[in-house]
Structures are given as structure tokens and as C-alpha cells.
Amino acid sequence: MRTRFDSELETLYVNMIKMGALSEDALNSLQIALGTNDRSKLPDIVELSHQIDRMEREIESLCLRLLLRRQPVARDLRTISSAMKMVSDIERIGDNAADISEIIPFLSSAEKSVDIGLDAMVADVSGMVSDAIDAFVRADTGKAEAVVGKDDIVDAAFNRAKESITDMIRTGSREATEAPDLLMIAKYLERMGDHAASLARWVLNSADASTDWINNPPKVD
Numbered sequence: 001m002r003t004r005f006d007s008e009l010e011t012l013y014v015n016m017i018k019m020g021a022l023s024e025d026a027l028n029s030l031q032i033a034l035g036t037n038d039r040s041k042l043p044d045i046v047e048l049s050h051q052i053d054r055m056e057r058e059i060e061s062l063c064l065r066l067l068l069r070r071q072p073v074a075r076d077l078r079t080i081s082s083a084m085k086m087v088s089d090i091e092r093i094g095d096n097a098a099d100i101s102e103i104i105p106f107l108s109s110a111e112k113s114v115d116i117g118l119d120a121m122v123a124d125v126s127g128m129v130s131d132a133i134d135a136f137v138r139a140d141t142g143k144a145e146a147v148v149g150k151d152d153i154v155d156a157a158f159n160r161a162k163e164s165i166t167d168m169i170r171t172g173s174r175e176a177t178e179a180p181d182l183l184m185i186a187k188y189l190e191r192m193g194d195h196a197a198s199l200a201r202w203v204l205n206s207a208d209a210s211t212d213w214i215n216n217p218p219k220v221d
Contacts, residue, residue, distance in 0.1 A: 020133035026097040027126040035119035045101040052094035082206035116164040128196035147200035154193030
């Protein structure tokens with residue numbers, strides 16, 4: 001019985017990795033579009049979002065089967081429960097990526113996106129997602145804590161971007177008409193950083209039942 005359970009748990013890990021990879025593909029396409037004038041992959045992001053949605057349903061079904069048929073206890077139960085929460089965060093990251101892909105065509109070029117650091121924000125979020133999934137599979141709490149800490153980097157980047165966009169409007173620069181779109185993209189990226197940090201907190205919750213990393217998380221330096 002345990003052998004069968006371990007096999008299905010391994011399938012869960014593989015599917016989580018696949019779902020995370022899809023979100024990273026979407027983020028990489030966004031980074032290219034925001035960092036250069038190559039927008040050829042923007043249409044792929046919406047399809048990737050749909051694939052992420054399908055994987056969310058598959059993983060939730062697998063988790064429910066594990067909970068109902070195998071009746072896991074202790075650590076295994078926390079792992080499966082955390083996976084069900086994590087796929088929701090990944091799905092939202094995919095949705096936000098699709099939302100951004102629909103805004104980018106309204107920007108005249110990638111120059112201002114680079115100037116205010118939007119492409120760098122995407123790279124930071126992508127790294128957080130990758131590390132959070134790896135931390136889940138490896139039960140690496142140190143890596144998960146590092147991901148939580150990196151959310152501050154994304155938040156700081158958002159604040160800098162917001163200040164730059166405000167300056168564009170104040171000075172009446174020629175890019176000022178694009179300010180609302182740039183601000184919306186920056187806000188989506190800030191939210192994606194929050195979701196990536198949430199992934200890591202669920203990893204920590206699954207590893208440590210004594211601390212509530214979701215509702216009352218300790219400070220991570």
C-alpha cells in the first residue's frame with residue numbers, strides 16, 4: 001500500500017514541476033516582450049494559461065484521490081494539502097501573465113519597460129516560482145524561506161517603477177500616455193511576486209506544523 005502511495009505522490013511532484021514549468025515559460029515570454037521589441041510569443045502566453053488551468057484541475061483531482069483513497073496522515077497530509085493550495089497560486093500567476101500579454105501591444109516599444117525595470121521584475125518572479133517548486137519537491141525549507149524573502153525585492157522594484165511612472169506624468173514626457181498601462185503591468189507583477197511567495201509559504205507550512213506561515217508568518221530576513 002505504501003509503495004502505491006509513494007508512486008502516486010511522485011506523480012504529484014512531477015505534475016507540480018510541469019505546471020511550474022508552464023508558468024515559467026509564460027514568464028520568460030513576458031520578459032522577452034518587455035525587454036525587447038520581440039512580441040512574437042505573446043499569443044503563446046494565453047494558451048499556456050489555458051494549459052496551466054488544465055493542470056490545476058488534474059493536480060486537484062490527484063490530490064483528492066490521495067486524500068480519499070490513501071487517507072494520508074501527518075507530513076504526507078500536509079504535503080498534499082499544500083499542493084492543492086499551491087496550484088491555485090500558480091494558476092493565478094498564469095492568469096496574470098495572460099493579462100499582461102494583452103496590455104503589452106499597447107506599448108510603443110520596450111524601451112520604457114526596461115528603463116523602469118519591468119523586465120527585471122519578471123525575471124525575479126520567474127526565479128521565485130522555480131525555486132518554490134523545487135523547494136516543495138525537495139522539502140527544502142531553506143530555499144523556501146529565501147523565496148519568501150525575495151518578495152521584498154519585487155515589492156521594492158514595484159515602488160521604484162511606480163515612482164518612475166509618476167515622474168513621467170509629472171514631467172509630461174512623451175511616454176506619459178503609456179503610464180496607465182505600465183503601472184498596470186507593474187501591479188500585476190507585484191501580485192505575481194505575492195503569489196510566488198505564497199507558494200513558498202505553503203512549502204514551509206507542509207514542513208513545519210508548529211508555525212502558521214500563511215496567517216501568522218514569522219519575519220524572514
